[in-house]
Amino acid sequence: MLVKKYYDEGLDITRLHSGDPSIYGAINDEIQFFNSNGMEYEIIPGISSVFAAAASMGMELTSPGTTQSVILTRVPRRTEHFENEELDILASHKTALAIFLSASNARAVTEKLIKGGYKGDDRAVIAYRVSWPDQKIIETTINGLEHSLFENRINRQALIMVGGNISYNSDKKSYLYNPDFTHLFRKSSKKS
Numbered sequence: 001m002l003v004k005k006y007y008d009e010g011l012d013i014t015r016l017h018s019g020d021p022s023i024y025g026a027i028n029d030e031i032q033f034f035n036s037n038g039m040e041y042e043i044i045p046g047i048s049s050v051f052a053a054a055a056s057m058g059m060e061l062t063s064p065g066t067t068q069s070v071i072l073t074r075v076p077r078r079t080e081h082f083e084n085e086e087l088d089i090l091a092s093h094k095t096a097l098a099i100f101l102s103a104s105n106a107r108a109v110t111e112k113l114i115k116g117g118y119k120g121d122d123r124a125v126i127a128y129r130v131s132w133p134d135q136k137i138i139e140t141t142i143n144g145l146e147h148s149l150f151e152n153r154i155n156r157q158a159l160i161m162v163g164g165n166i167s168y169n170s171d172k173k174s175y176l177y178n179p180d181f182t183h184l185f186r187k188s189s190k191k192s
Helices: 002-008 027-036 049-057 089-090 103-115 145-151
Strands: 070-074 096-100 121-127 136-141 158-162
Touching: 049 096, 049 121, 049 136, 049 158, 070 089, 089 096, 089 103, 089 158, 103 145, 103 158, 121 145
Parallel strands: 070 096
Antiparallel strands: 096 158, 121 136, 121 158
């Protein structure tokens, strides 16, 4: 393998991955290869498309009044999956969901989200090639996912996001800036 050959020659080798290599990055295979060949390596974290999409949309994924949790998942195709990780089961928690590697399977995504308790007219976002110059953020509904993906000719490099602030906007503010809330750097202005 060329990686081993060049490593043995003392060259630096980079395996550049889009997003963060620890999320659907197949780095376990690479780690096992490096370890079995006595090769030193370093994993440098990246920025996942889920966080780049939130930044691009100017939104917080976890906020008071909507959700305090984000689930990162995908719908199964060829990769092994577990029954307790079925999208309808995860959707039933009504947290923010970031659905990776599933743009080509939008019908299954829609069916599973609705089976999990979402309504067809709940807001959904398709984040295509996030943080690239040709990035697209497409607002649609859960029922509109398949059409929106088809209409925009998107079948890969897209993240589907629903739930939390994505589907249900909240005006509720964090306690962080509330003068009646005490934290490490400020005492409450509220009189006891």
